[in-house]
Amino acid sequence: MSEGEPNNGDPEIERINLQISQSFREVIDETWRERGFNSRSEFIRYALRESVNHPEGAGFWKDLAISEAQFDDGKSRSSEEIKAAYGSDDE
Numbered sequence: 469m470s471e472g473e474p475n476n477g478d479p480e481i482e483r484i485n486l487q488i489s490q491s492f493r494e495v496i497d498e499t500w501r502e503r504g505f506n507s508r509s510e511f512i513r514y515a516l517r518e519s520v521n522h523p524e525g526a527g528f529w530k531d532l533a534i535s536e537a538q539f540d541d542g543k544s545r546s547s548e549e550i551k552a553a554y555g556s557d558d559e
Contacts, residue, residue, distance in 0.1 A: 486512075492536045528554070 500511035
């Protein structure tokens with residue numbers, strides 16, 4: 469952390485920078501609001517804790533990031549492919 473950056477007085481708190489596409493940020497913003505989080509940062513901290521505490525779900529986050537990058541590049545996977553990969557049938 470560079471000098472002068474606020475950490476709310478807690479020496480254990482460190483600021484990080486994260487670069488994501490605008491389209492993914494828009495999805496994140498819509499998601500945190502819909503799920504009742506107070507802020508984007510709160511939602512991202514929650515998602516990171518869940519990924520660390522439940523590593524079996526880490527594959528989902530990796531696939532989500534890859535899918536987002538592919539979408540931005542004009543490539544995408546069908547909903548059927550996604551459902552098959554995660555065993556979801558929406559029923």
